[in-house]
Amino acid sequence: MNADEKSDKVILPEKQSNNEGLPSAETVEERTLPKRNIGQATADRTQSRSAASSGLAGVRQAAQRNKDVQFTALLHHVSVDLLEQSYQALTRNSAPGIDGVTWHAYGEKRREKLMALHNRIHNGTYRASPARRTTIPKADGSERPLSILCLEDKIVQQAVVYVLEAIYEEDLMGFSYGFRRGRGQHDALDALSTGIYRKRVNWVLDADIQRFFDAMSHDWMMQFLQHRIGDKRLLRLIAKWLKVGVMNGHHRERSDQGAPQGAVISPMLANIYLHYVHDLWSRKWRRQQANGDMIVLRYADDSVFGFEHKHDAQRFLQELTERLQAFGLTLHPDKTRLIRFGRYAIQDRKRLGERKPETFDFLGFTHFCTYSKKNGAFVIGRKTIKKRMRATLKLIKTELRRRWYDPLPKTGEWIMKVLQGHLNYFSVSGNDSSIWLFYNEVRRLWLQRIRKRSQRAFMSWSKFMRLTVRYFPRVRLVHPHPCYRFDVRTRGRSPVR
Secondary structure, X not given: OOOOOOOOOOOXXXXXXXXXXXXXXXXXXXXXXXXXXXXXXXXXXHOOHHXXXXXXXXXXXXXXXXOOOEEOOOHHHOOHHHHHHHHHHOOOOOOOOOOOOOHHHHOOOHHHHHHHHHHHHHXXXXXXXXXXXXEEEOOOOOEEEEEEOOHHHHHHXXXXXXXXHHHHOOOOOOOEOOOOOOOOHHHXXXXXXXXXXXXXXXXXXXXXXOOHHHHOEHHHHHHHHOOOEOOHHHHHHHHHHHHOOEEEOOEEEOOOEOOOOOOOOHHHHHHHHHHHHHHHHHHHHHHHOOOOOEEEEEEOOEEEEEEOOHHHHHHHHHHHHHHHHOOOOOEOOOOOEEEEOOOOHHHHHHHOOOOOOOOEEEOOEEEEEEEOOOOOOEEEEEEEOHHHHHHHHHHHXXXXXXXXXXXXXXXXXXXXXXXXHHHHHHOEOOOHHHHHHHHHHHHHHHHHHHHHHOXXXXXXXXXXXXXXXXXXXXXXXXEOOHHHHHHHHOOOOOOOO
């Protein structure tokens, strides 16, 4: 859902029948296909002094009024106050860049530093620093490269993100959920389940772009930005961040393509890139070429499409592959699948003598077809991805071994935070079995570690249970049924707690 707590008609029907008792969905703001900048009007109202006083709210209003306006003066919105706001928005304990400056160290005489930074930005003497390269393990055993920026680069990038959000939040599609204010992973999951359940979806295409952040074309990125941004100073600033590269030892490696993962501005640029390459094209295809119902949902570079007819799905997959290749992108061959999925999948596969319908993974959950135990109606089941759970349990086991000699209360407080974080995300409707499996496994690992630590002071089961009552959070459903939660959040009312 968006900041206004409205849904998108791509997920739900534009107008539902009265006897269904369901709210009609919001119409997506119309936008013409991307054009060149020739003939585009300028945002004259946002360039005056009076308009500048309204700040980014004026930019947002101008962007909403005219979907083709090109903003020719934006950098002046990067004020000292906005830099201060950006500094406060950064993670306090994040790793420093190549300059070694931390968030807390920068806080000393912060105002003077921000004023000096502001002057460098506006007189053209600001220079971006190369990032420090590091890697983090992925669930499949591979490593993900991350770029750690210097603190001042983070501050400036965050300020520019605020400026870009004021423009592009009015442009981005309703089915785009990744890296957007007021939207989260649970909102995307609710929209997906609601779309499959309420629309005639019989086939699901699970599409993943291979190494998307590394494959983005700088030339195309700058052309896309110029549709809405005519401020050359801001464009040069973004181009610097894209090409500055990373430090590999004492050697600087410049970047010819891609956006650094870990950079503050990269998620925003990714959404803009996919908006023109993926979202606008998908909406046009759904409207003009789909013969039946079709749903679209994208979170970052992961997309899920639902189709009523198989021939629509096959044709869309072929044309989507060609579309992405034209902009330097490729679908991952192992993570992109077209499967039979939906209300009639179980019946059809049983009739053909085949096993249960295939499943697909999205945002940490495995989605599968099943029936309600109460009334036998079709429901979309969701459970924690097994390899994700195993990886988390492995990390917990390693950390418990490292905390071998820590006092029990200290270890218990750490376990409480880990479990609570896991429950906050995975405690959704229908995932009870996976939650309890994880809960009991963490409890077993801790008891095992306690008993191995001291053979003299043997911990009985009853004593350990008293310990878990104190430090293990209560298992409860955080998010109710996705359709119910989706309806509540898209009616403009308070979200379900």
